[in-house]
Amino acid sequence: MAEPVDKAKAVAEGEARDPSGEMPKAYQPAAIEAKWYPVWEEGGYFKPRIDPAKKPFTIMMPPPNITGQLHMGHAMYAIQDALTRFHRMAGDPTLWLPGTDHASIATEVKVLEAMRSEGLSKEEVGREGFLKRAWAWRDEYGGRIVEQLRRLGASCDWSRERFTMDEGLSEAVVEVFCRLYEKGLIYRGDRIIQWCPECGTSLSDIEVEYEERGSFLWHARYPGVDGPGVVIATTRPETMLGDTGVAVNPSDPRYAALVGKRVILPIVGREIPVVADEYVDASFGTGAVKMTPAHDPNDFEVAKRHGLEILRVMNYDGTMNENAGPYAGLTAEETRERVVAELGRLGLLVKVEPYTHNVGVCYRCGRAVEPITSLQWFVTMKPLAEPALEAVRAGATKFAPERFAQVYYNWMENIRDWCISRQLWWGHRVPAYYCDGCGTMSVARTRPERCPSCGSTELRQDEDVLDTWFSSALWPFSTLGWPRVTADLRYFYPTSVLVTGYDIIFFWVARMIFSGVEQTGETPFHTVLIHGLVRDERGRKMSKSAGNGIDPLDVIDQYGADALRWALMAGVSPGSDLRYSAEKAEAARNFANKLWNAARFVKMSLDGQPGSIYDYELDLADKWIITRCQQTIREAERHFRDYDLALAARAIYDFTWSALCDWTIELAKPALLGGDERRRGKARAVLARALDVVLRLLHPFMPFITEEIYSLLPLPGKRGLLIEADWPVPDPALDFPEEAARMDGVIDIARVVRALRLERGVAPGRKARLDLLPAAGWADALSEAAPVFERLAGAQSTRILADRADAPKQAAKAVAAHAEIFIPLGELVDIDKERARIGKALAQTRQEIARGEAKLANEGFTSKAPPSLIAQERAKLEQRRGMLAALEAQAAAVEE
Numbered sequence: 018m019a020e021p022v023d024k025a026k027a028v029a030e031g032e033a034r035d036p037s038g039e040m041p042k043a044y045q046p047a048a049i050e051a052k053w054y055p056v057w058e059e060g061g062y063f064k065p066r067i068d069p070a071k072k073p074f075t076i077m078m079p080p081p082n083i084t085g086q087l088h089m090g091h092a093m094y095a096i097q098d099a100l101t102r103f104h105r106m107a108g109d110p111t112l113w114l115p116g117t118d119h120a121s122i123a124t125e126v127k128v129l130e131a132m133r134s135e136g137l138s139k140e141e142v143g144r145e146g147f148l149k150r151a152w153a154w155r156d157e158y159g160g161r162i163v164e165q166l167r168r169l170g171a172s173c174d175w176s177r178e179r180f181t182m183d184e185g186l187s188e189a190v191v192e193v194f195c196r197l198y199e200k201g202l203i204y205r206g207d208r209i210i211q212w213c214p215e216c217g218t219s220l221s222d223i224e225v226e227y228e229e230r231g232s233f234l235w236h237a238r239y240p241g242v243d244g245p246g247v248v249i250a251t252t253r254p255e256t257m258l259g260d261t262g263v264a265v266n267p268s269d270p271r272y273a274a275l276v277g278k279r280v281i282l283p284i285v286g287r288e289i290p291v292v293a294d295e296y297v298d299a300s301f302g303t304g305a306v307k308m309t310p311a312h313d314p315n316d317f318e319v320a321k322r323h324g325l326e327i328l329r330v331m332n333y334d335g336t337m338n339e340n341a342g343p344y345a346g347l348t349a350e351e352t353r354e355r356v357v358a359e360l361g362r363l364g365l366l367v368k369v370e371p372y373t374h375n376v377g378v379c380y381r382c383g384r385a386v387e388p389i390t391s392l393q394w395f396v397t398m399k400p401l402a403e404p405a406l407e408a409v410r411a412g413a414t415k416f417a418p419e420r421f422a423q424v425y426y427n428w429m430e431n432i433r434d435w436c437i438s439r440q441l442w443w444g445h446r447v448p449a450y451y452c453d454g455c456g457t458m459s460v461a462r463t464r465p466e467r468c469p470s471c472g473s474t475e476l477r478q479d480e481d482v483l484d485t486w487f488s489s490a491l492w493p494f495s496t497l498g499w500p501r502v503t504a505d506l507r508y509f510y511p512t513s514v515l516v517t518g519y520d521i522i523f524f525w526v527a528r529m530i531f532s533g534v535e536q537t538g539e540t541p542f543h544t545v546l547i548h549g550l551v552r553d554e555r556g557r558k559m560s561k562s563a564g565n566g567i568d569p570l571d572v573i574d575q576y577g578a579d580a581l582r583w584a585l586m587a588g589v590s591p592g593s594d595l596r597y598s599a600e601k602a603e604a605a606r607n608f609a610n611k612l613w614n615a616a617r618f619v620k621m622s623l624d625g626q627p628g629s630i631y632d633y634e635l636d637l638a639d640k641w642i643i644t645r646c647q648q649t650i651r652e653a654e655r656h657f658r659d660y661d662l663a664l665a666a667r668a669i670y671d672f673t674w675s676a677l678c679d680w681t682i683e684l685a686k687p688a689l690l691g692g693d694e695r696r697r698g699k700a701r702a703v704l705a706r707a708l709d710v711v712l713r714l715l716h717p718f719m720p721f722i723t724e725e726i727y728s729l730l731p732l733p734g735k736r737g738l739l740i741e742a743d744w745p746v747p748d749p750a751l752d753f754p755e756e757a758a759r760m761d762g763v764i765d766i767a768r769v770v771r772a773l774r775l776e777r778g779v780a781p782g783r784k785a786r787l788d789l790l791p792a793a794g795w796a797d798a799l800s801e802a803a804p805v806f807e808r809l810a811g812a813q814s815t816r817i818l819a820d821r822a823d824a825p826k827q828a829a830k831a832v833a834a835h836a837e838i839f840i841p842l843g844e845l846v847d848i849d850k851e852r853a854r855i856g857k858a859l860a861q862t863r864q865e866i867a868r869g870e871a872k873l874a875n876e877g878f879t880s881k882a883p884p885s886l887i888a889q890e891r892a893k894l895e896q897r898r899g900m901l902a903a904l905e906a907q908a909a910a911v912e913e
Contacts, residue, residue: 044613046577082120083159089551115173189495214335215384250302267293405531444482490528493541549594579719640753641760784813830907
């Protein structure tokens with residue numbers, strides 16, 4: 018790794034070396050984030066340390082469009098960053114490779130909008146002029162989202178940043194096209210495709226979104242040629258001009274005699290056949306369906322099976338063509354009105370009824386798409402899908418959560434040939450060349466000098482470009498230098514994990530898998546980690562049109578990048594949608610402030626380099642926090658490796674907020690303020706150990722604040738920056754499970770005492786004697802814990818009772834798992850309130866006992882549950898019965 022030369026690093030290290038430097042009272046994220054990101058990037062900390070003896074951890078960033086502005090979906094890239102930072106700290110050679118996508122349709126729309134503002138069109142500037150403008154637009158605006166990702170804290174190796182139209186990636190696109198063409202898996206044919214009249218290009222099936230719209234179902238009679246006619250039902254009467262048949266279900270008895278007959282297409286007067294096909298849903302409409310093969314993909318397939326004519330009646334701009342006769346030149350809407358009116362005039366309009374159905378719209382512009390037959394380039398998908406399906410079934414690539422594998426299976430098992438040509442100028446141009454002399458077509462990796470058939474030099478390249486997804490399907494290996502066998506390709510491929518939303522499984526994930534298997538022989542990643550979508554607090558999808566979109570940069574400005582990252586990653590299980598709200602960001606900022614204040618207290622308590630915890634004899638509370646440290650390390654690492662970052666975050670949060678801040682820091686204050694130097698040194702060592710672990714565990718989630726705190730504290734064993742520090746490793750010698758369990762019991766009692774005092778409105782500063790009747794085997798532990806009760810439970814003194822008879826008669830009483838609690842009433846509590854509290858606790862405990870008894874009496878539970886679970890339920894029941902007896906005794910005592 019290159020040594021950092023940036024001035025900010027020198028400043029940061031200077032602060033870290035000066036233990037007398039004061040931490041500001043308040044955490045100011047803006048200044049700290051602006052300071053640390055250049056330190057990391059310029060210092061080369063994002064670059065992998067390649068070690069041939071180690072297996073690398075590699076993530077490929079899903080390339081955002083160069084037209085993009087950072088939105089909440091992109092903010093979920095924080096998941097990738099957290100995984101990257103974790104594996105980097107764990108010692109893995111780690112590469113997170115960033116890049117952007119040229120986004121053919123979206124970018125062309127942006128450039129055209131800019132040109133229209135100048136009064137220019139594509140045709141006026143020509144292809145070369147347009148492409149020059151497109152590249153200039155990319156240079157000016159394409160990097161915006163990259164800079165915004167830096168603000169989020171993305172620790173990508175920016176030195177390896179790629180663009181889908183880079184020279185090397187373009188070479189990969191041409192190579193794949195030629196290989197598939199040479200294998201007969203790419204062909205040019207006249208097939209039905211989805212067409213956007215607004216964008217003026219074909220779309221693949223998965224680029225069509227569906228909206229529910231209200232319309233009508235028109236019932237029209239098609240007269241018979243040599244017998245009775247048939248009534249069809251349609252939602253698109255304007256396309257009937259292109260009908261070349263009527264289809265019925267072969268098992269529908271209503272039309273058995275009609276199959277093989279001919280009917281007359283109204284208005285046009287053309288005779289068309291009636292065919293029987295299983296595709297027809299006999300329950301839809303009248304059970305008879307008009308066949309318009311040139312304008313419906315399902316009709317197209319039926320037509321191929323039955324030899325029906327393919328007759329296109331619509332132009333690319335959405336108007337009707339010459340085959341529509343008198344309606345030529347009209348829009349589809351105008352034609353619909355006139356056709357319906359003419360059917361009525363002819364007496365062939367039988368019925369019109371309201372009907373709601375899904376209408377396909379362009380995923381970019383929202384215009385209703387038109388299925389039409391067109392000469393396009395296609396990929397034959399079945400031979401590519403089958404090995405890709407088998408690879409996932411065999412476990413070469415796994416989905417997390419597993420349920421999303423079914424989405425992949427469903428799409429791949431029912432896949433259709435992929436239309437890959439687009440009628441655009443921005444993108445990878447189809448590498449096919451046509452000879453104007455003899456009409457020969459050549460597909461080649463480089464432009465041929467001459468026609469291979471006639472030797473003519475008059476060759477022209479295909480005007481179309483390739484679907485954006487064709488190039489992004491190659492992203493995991495083209496970015497590493499494929500088709501060249503580079504050092505990066507050998508070392509980093511296959512990659513480790515792909516992190517993406519569930520809405521893109523078939524758009525991108527499936528295509529990367531079948532492309533990787535076909536071109537490299539291996540799946541491109543071993544795990545696909547699926548996250549949900551970010552929605553608003555009401556569960557709605559965020560969008561500009563809905564007015565509920567939130568700019569992540571605004572959140573960063575207000576709360577800080579660490580707070581945004583935490584709000585997005587904590588508390589959300591993999592694959593589940595996240596409901597974002599300002600309250601979540603505010604809570605995350607409060608957590609950052611809590612950490613900052615805790616670190617500030619520790620820094621003020623440290624006097625130079627703290628000693629090692631191994632040098633001290635640890636007491637019960639020390640062993641508890643150190644053991645909890647160990648447990649949190651193990652739990653967080655397990656969840657990271659299982660890709661459940663929410664559970665990792667929860668474990669770290671609970672340890673930081675509760676174990677460290679609420680208990681350990683408070684318990685350490687008397688020792689830190691006292692005159693016993695040995696006790697003071699031990700308290701410092703324990704706090705330094707716990708805070709050091711917290712900073713390392715939190716760094717993948719909240720990199721900025723943890724790096725800043727780490728730089729300001731003289732922690733033991735510290736070297737360099739936190740970003741290059743090791744992930745903490747548990748030491749079995751520091752596991753004290755028995756002592757930790759005892760301290761948990763003590764803390765439980767302290768919490769119950771706190772709740773008891775709060776319930777009675779006791780002033781925090783008012784002390785009272787605490788009497789405890791310990792459960793069997795707990796007397797010594799509670800006696801040893803007297804300082805805990807006095808420090809954190811408002812106890813003036815603690816008395817351990819030998820028997821319930823020793824308890825005060827008039828007392829506020831409560832029951833914990835390991836002791837009965839008595840606080841002399843005096844002026845502390847109201848007797849009537851005490852009766853009400855005990856009554857409520859009695860009712861709740863009796864209810865829990867009844868539930869437990871019913872569960873254990875249920876043969877369905879006891880016959881199927883594991884013995885350990887049954888034993889656990891019995892133990893809980895006995896504990897509750899003991900609590901009931903204690904509460905009943907308290908109730909009786911209050912009445913005495």
